[in-house]
Structures are given as structure tokens and as C-alpha cells.
Amino acid sequence: xxxxxxxxKKGLRGEIVIPADKSxxxxxxxxxxxAKGKSTIKNFLYAADCxxxxxxxxxxxxDIEFINENTLTVNSKGILSPYLPPLDCGNSGTTxxxxxxxxxxxxxxxxxxxxxxxSKRPMKRVITPLSLMGAEIESNDGRAPLKIHGTALHSIExxxxxxxxxxxxxxxLAGLSADGVTTVIEPYKSRNHTEILLEYMGADIAVEExxxxxxxxxxxxxxxxxxxxxxxxxxxxxxxxxxxxxxIIIRNVGLNETRTGIIDVVKRMGGxxxxxxxxxxxxxxxxxxxxxxxxLKSCEINGADIPRLIDExxxxxxxxxxxxxxxxxxxxxxxxxxxxDRITAVVTEFRKLGIDIDExxxxxxxxxxxxxxxxxxxxxxxDHRLAMTLYIAGLIAKKETLVKEFQxxxxxxxxxxxxxQRL
Ligand code: S3P
Numbered sequence: 129x130x131x132x133x134x135x136x137k138k139g140l141r142g143e144i145v146i147p148a149d150k151s152x153x154x155x156x157x158x159x160x161x162x163a164k165g166k167s168t169i170k171n172f173l174y175a176a177d178c179x180x181x182x183x184x185x186x187x188x189x190x191d192i193e194f195i196n197e198n199t200l201t202v203n204s205k206g207i208l209s210p211y212l213p214p215l216d217c218g219n220s221g222t223t224x225x226x227x228x229x230x231x232x233x234x235x236x237x238x239x240x241x242x243x244x245x246x247s248k249r250p251m252k253r254v255i256t257p258l259s260l261m262g263a264e265i266e267s268n269d270g271r272a273p274l275k276i277h278g279t280a281l282h283s284i285e286x287x288x289x290x291x292x293x294x295x296x297x298x299x300x301l302a303g304l305s306a307d308g309v310t311t312v313i314e315p316y317k318s319r320n321h322t323e324i325l326l327e328y329m330g331a332d333i334a335v336e337e338x339x340x341x342x343x344x345x346x347x348x349x350x351x352x353x354x355x356x357x358x359x360x361x362x363x364x365x366x367x368x369x370x371x372x373x374x375x376i377i378i379r380n381v382g383l384n385e386t387r388t389g390i391i392d393v394v395k396r397m398g399g400x401x402x403x404x405x406x407x408x409x410x411x412x413x414x415x416x417x418x419x420x421x422x423x424l425k426s427c428e429i430n431g432a433d434i435p436r437l438i439d440e441x442x443x444x445x446x447x448x449x450x451x452x453x454x455x456x457x458x459x460x461x462x463x464x465x466x467x468x469d470r471i472t473a474v475v476t477e478f479r480k481l482g483i484d485i486d487e488x489x490x491x492x493x494x495x496x497x498x499x500x501x502x503x504x505x506x507x508x509x510x511d512h513r514l515a516m517t518l519y520i521a522g523l524i525a526k527k528e529t530l531v532k533e534f535q536x537x538x539x540x541x542x543x544x545x546x547x548x549q550r551l
Contacts, residue, residue, distance in 0.1 A: 183216070
């Protein structure tokens with residue numbers, strides 16, 4: 129589905145409730161599948177990636193029933209059943225990497241496959257530590273398909289070379305069934321939804337700054353309410369900041385401090401963003417955000433910022449085009465390993481819209497206060513976040529923008545168009 133976006137003549141106004149968090153929705157299904165008993169998951173993200181996870185655990189013999197799109201029950205015996213055909217992770221890196229850690233310690237063999245984009249993404253980052261735990265995984269030179277020969281695992285202490293929640297979570301999930309204490313140390317703290325939800329479900333887990341340890345544990349089924357996704361909210365936050373005369377409220381936004389890098393950046397840039405009514409759901413902080421059109425100034429984004437806003441960087445690069453001065457984003461080399469190479473893709477497609485942006489090996493340099501020309505066709509490279517970023521760019525471009533294959537938005541936010549139209 130190609131879509132034409134034209135310049136907005138007036139500001140975004142009103143309120144939306146942001147759809148559920150993708151990372152937490154995946155984990156809610158996975159951990160409930162490992163727990164004995166019945167869990168009800170409320171406010172689940174009914175998007176393609178999370179449906180891949182639910183479908184995969186159904187194939188592994190777990191009783192998963194959707195009461196409606198956003199509520200499901202997971203009824204599990206606490207053990208998974210063998211499934212001989214390949215298990216399809218679709219476009220979802222989180223599914224493939226976390227499930228690898230779960231399947232490595234099972235008593236049966238399994239094969240994980242993914243779509244064209246996922247089949248190109250690096251899996252050595254999980255194969256290496258899991259192999260150190262005794263896992264037997266065959267791959268296509270470090271990429272999917274992954275053939276996992278289930279076996280007994282032993283604990284390790286792993287110094288991860290990258291701050292990646294997917295790597296950390298894969299090891300911790302393997303550690304759930306391994307003998308001894310499994311520890312992961314990260315260079316910077318990555319998102320900690322695995323730690324929060326595993327603790328909520330009774331795992332023996334301890335966190336000390338960037339160091340997480342887990343012991344063999346069984347999980348208890350619990351009801352889980354999934355917080356809203358700040359990575360999805362990011363598109364509306366940026367839209368309100370850059371479309372003149374905007375003033376919006378976004379409700380139920382997850383405000384876990386390992387994810388709120390975008391809020392810090394918006395504040396550093398002088399953006400008008402207020403947090404209202406903070407509260408806790410299933411161990412996670414949430415709140416409502418009010419965002420108004422703002423005069424922005426540039427800033428530097430690097431180091432420990434990066435894991436706290438990694439998925440928001442394409443739309444933050446767009447935000448920077450509207451700020452006074454030059455914004456440098458560095459230390460974000462892992463952006464090249466996402467659903468697309470998000471550094472080259474952003475630079476290539478932004479330039480088609482007439483944006484002045486320089487490519488760095490590990491990020492971007494963006495000049496501020498730019499007028500966006502538009503009047504062109506842009507590609508999304510099978511990448512939902514690029515699709516939404518380019519759509520928002522179109523809202524302030526002088527001429528119409530044609531975003532090709534916009535249906536990729538379904539990976540994380542099928543509701544995107546109806547929400548933006550409501551505003
Ligand atoms: C995710 C972690 C991040 C993020 C991805 C979801 C997760 O990846 O980019 O969209 O749910 O754990 P890395 O852990 O590889 O940085």
C-alpha cells in the first residue's frame with residue numbers, strides 16, 4: 129500500500145491512547161508460556177511482530193486464546209512441546225533472539241526462521257554466549273535459519289560487547305533453566321523489561337546497575353497489563369513538536385527509565401513536553417504526556433543515551449532537522465543491524481525529500497532549521513519505523529510525499545493512520 133502525505137495546514141490537536149509496548153507484549157506471551165497456570169494479558173499489542181510470538185508458542189503446544197485483539201489468555205503446563213516444522217519469527221528480531229535462549233535448554237530440537245529482513249540480521253550476538261552455556265546452534269554463517277539442538281545448559285558470567293536487551297534477555301532466559309548463577313554485564317544499561325517481568329513472575333533475579341544475575345527458577349502465571357509503547361509515542365511526540373500550532377496529549381505511555389531517552393533529548397532540545405499522572409502497572413511506570421509545538425535547539429546524542437532511544441533515532445533525526453544548529457548522533461552503529469540499515473536508509477530517503485544530512489559510520493550529522501521540500505517518492509525497506517518517520521516528514525514537507533509500501537507499519541502499530549487522523 130503506497131500512501132500520499134501532504135503538508136498539514138493546521139496543528140495536531142487532541143488526545144490519543146498509545147498502543148501497547150512491543151517489547152513487553154512479546155515478553156508477556158513468552159514468560160506466561162513458561163509459567164505453569166493461566167495468565168491473562170491485557171492491552172496486548174495486536175501487531176504482526178507480537179502475533180509472530182503468539183503463533184510460535186501455540187506451535188510449541190501452549191494454549192493461547194485471544195478473547196479480543198488486545199486481551200489473551202495463556203494457559204501453560206510450564207513445559208513446551210516439540211514442533212518439527214520451522215518456527216516462523218516473521219520480521220521480529222526480539223522473537224528470534226529471545227526464543228533462541230528459551231529453546232537452547234529444551235529437551236528437543238527446533239528450527240527458527242524469519243522473513244527476508246530478519247534472515248539478514250546478525251544472530252552471532254546470541255549464538256556466541258548461548259554456545260558458551262553449552263547450547264548447540266547451527267546457523268547460516270551467523271544468520272537464520274537457526275537449528276537449535278536442545279540440551280542441558282550451564283551458567284556463565286558474560287561481558288556483553290554491546291548494550292542489547294535482546295542479547296541480555298536471551299542469556300537470562302537460557303539461565304532460567306541452567307545450573308548455577310548466570311550473569312550478564314552490559315557496557316550501558318539496555319531496556320530492562322525482561323528483568324522487571326521475570327521478577328514480577330517470581331524468578332530468582334538480581335540487578336546491580338549494568339549487571340543482572342539469574343538462577344534456575346520456575347515462573348508463576350500472573351495477569352499482566354502491558355504499558356503503552358514510548359517508541360510508538362515517539363512519532364506523535366515529534367509530529368507535535370514540529371507541526372506548528374500543535375498541542376496533544378498521549379495517554380498510557382510507558383516511562384521505564386531505560387526507554388525514556390527521547391524525553392531527555394526533547395528536554396535538552398528545549399521542547400515543550402510535560403509528564404502528567406505517573407503510575408505503575410505490572411511493575412512498569414506509565415504516564416500521560418502533553419506535547420506542544422516548540423522552538424528547538426540542537427544537541428549531541430551519544431554513549432549511554434543510545435540504548436535508551438535506539439528505536440527512536442530515525443524520527444529523532446527528523447526532529448533535529450527542525451532545531452536551531454547542528455545535531456550529531458554518534459555511537460549508534462547498531463542501527464545498521466535493525467529491520468533495515470537505518471543509518472543508510474534514513475540518509476538516502478531524507479535526501480530524496482531535500483533534507484541535508486551527513487552519514488557517519490555510527491550515526492548522522494543533521495543541520496537544523498531546514499525547509500523540507502518533499503515532492504518525491506520514498507522507500508521504507510521493510511521497516512515499520514522508517515515508514516512512520518517518512519510519513520511524519522511528509523506532514524511538514526512543502527510538496528506531497530509518496531511513501532511506498534506503507535503497510536510495513538503493521539509490524540508495530542497498525543493503528544498509526546487512524547491515530548494521526550484523529551489528531
Ligand atoms: C528490543 C531491544 C532492542 C530494540 C528492539 C526491541 C527488545 O534491540 O531495538 O526493537 O524488545 O528487547 P537490541 O536489544 O538488539 O538493541
